[in-house]
Amino acid sequence: MAVPVLAGVVVALLPAPAGLGQAAWYYVAVFTAVILGLITEPLPPSAVGFIGVTVAAAAGLPFSESQRVSPGFRLPAEAVRWALSGFSNSTVWLIFAAFVFAMGYEKTGLGRRIALLLVKRLGHRTLGLGYAVAFADVLIAPFTTSNTARSAGMIYPVIRNIPELYGADTGRSTRQFGTYLMWVAFATTCVTSSMFVTALAPNLLLLDMARTTAGVELTWTDWLVGFLPVGAVLVLLVPWLTFVLHPPETRTSVEVPRWASDALAGMGAISRSELGMAALALLSLALWIFASAVIDATLVAMVAVSLMLATGIVSWDDVLGNRPAWNVLAWFATLVVLADGLNRVGVVAWLGHGTAALLAGHPPLVVMTLLVAIFFLMHYAFAGITAHTAAVAPVMLAAGSAVEGLPMRTFVLLLGFSLGLMGVLTPYATGPAPLYYGCGFIARKDFWCLGFLFGMLFLVALLAIGLPWLEALRG
Known part of the structure; x- marks a missing residue:
């Protein structure tokens, strides 16, 4: 319980980086705490998401100063509407x-x-x-x-x-x-x-994120x-x-x-x-x-x-x-809202432009390949694909959107295709993994070795077969 809470507090106490307002930075602190909560699971994931949305809404973090002073704006009503919007998704x-x-x-x-x-x-x-x-x-x-x-x-x-x-x-x-x-x-x-x-x-x-943040249907x-x-x-x-x-x-x-x-x-x-x-x-x-x-x-x-x-x-x-169905309903409804909040406060655009600046000068297809590979390999740090998607996909989508000439439709599909494939990497990478890891037939060393070998095979196949195929469909 202490890990996500302390991490959120530490982030909130740090000065906001250039280009982000203080309220947006506080929202990043809440989002960081939620993602770490999804990874460490001091509470069920749906409860972590519910608490995160409640905190952000109660503090009015998803709303800019210009929205607050606009005619007819009522923070309590708008905050509740935003917090519950995921259930209409x-x-x-x-x-x-x-x-x-x-x-x-x-x-x-x-x-x-x-x-x-x-x-x-x-x-x-x-x-x-x-x-x-x-x-x-x-x-x-x-x-x-x-x-x-x-x-x-x-x-x-x-x-x-x-x-x-x-x-x-x-x-x-x-x-x-x-x-x-x-x-x-x-x-x-x-x-x-x-x-x-x-x-x-x-x-x-991910497709919902792509539709709302990158305009890709x-x-x-x-x-x-x-x-x-x-x-x-x-x-x-x-x-x-x-x-x-x-x-x-x-x-x-x-x-x-x-x-x-x-x-x-x-x-x-x-x-x-x-x-x-x-x-x-x-x-x-x-x-x-x-x-x-x-x-x-x-x-x-x-x-x-x-x-x-x-x-x-x-x-x-x-x-x-x-129970799993209703649990997932609450879980994803809150994750959709939290991801939308990152876009609302300008964090997604800020991250995208910053990443694009670092990758400036490289051909768009090279940038796209690097981003997909990084997205895939980062899954070693995540216990579950949903937490990975919620934490990293908005950043990758923003980075891709900021690179001139990068084919966003192809990029979104490659990110999406990598989600299931990355589940093979570790014994905690996806839901069925712990069952097979503990079944008694696959030695622990073998599981890690096979996970790495098949993970690299899947990534190479995605980039060597999938990328040319998607580009051919696009052309």
Whole structure:
């Protein structure tokens, strides 16, 4: 508790730098305390964000002196309106709806059935089993904004029992197979988290920041098309490369497909609720891809959730009981407001111009590449992608906006694509990471080494494949 509070106090006591007013600097102090609170978590993240917004609003920090003296301006009313504005943000509600979607996958059993079907078809060989795990994640990813719900909640419970069928356990001499399978599952979910804008909540947060601070509007399809070459290569590469780096002792098994077949038989015939969930998922996907000009993505999700409620796929009690969904709603609503405050008080523009001055004289594409690489590698200092996005993305967007000739649309997409990929770096980088780190199959040293190797691979693929592809689309 003392770390974020003392850091905020120290920043507030320092003199405001040239170009920033005192009120703006006080806002930076509050924002610094909030970000450190999100990293150290003395309280749940949503509580940290709520307190931060309350402090900033009560002190009137997001409002300039000219606003305060303007006719009709009432600080108490405006402060409350600003503090609660995040709850009217469409991106926040899209994230909430996606959590309900994930709950539908889990409650109906559709997510588990998809994973088991792929294991049954491809599980005869170890490498094929790796691809089954990867493809299962790809199929579920567009509809689960939480990679924790997707990988830790749906994929892991299915694959956790498989190593024993190959004769492997967590003992040092026989865990190579488990290392292979668990790392494929973890690394793949980092790739799929970047493949779809709705596969990771911070993706949506960054797009909202880009819209408000840089004026860049992007659709669900823009994101998918932009990442597709990188994503396709990495999804195909991860199982094979892991197989090469950590070759399992056993290469074939008749037991795994048999176990998956028995598990599917135990689930029985596909239920009406599963069929309904599948139909709604496909309908939502089609509307996100083909009807973005007619119906907003958030409204598509709201319609899908309404139909899930009307058809009984989930109940309202299920929604009320989904604590992670409501927690994320409060969390992101406050983060959106706090990021907006940085822009309001002029901090974003100040940082952008300062960074641009330091990088002056370099070609725009070189500057963009450096900023993306710095953004990616800075994640070693963050426990979670949301905190990283809230703290660093506004600075990077401001820096990019201030560089003359820098293609902002391409820059925003590269920053967004890096969010999911950076989750592979450390055992604390993203939600599912601690689960796989502690599963007993991946040695601690191996996790760090694999995280570095795959992290560098992901970054190189993003810049070597993604950047030329996005520039070709732009040209």
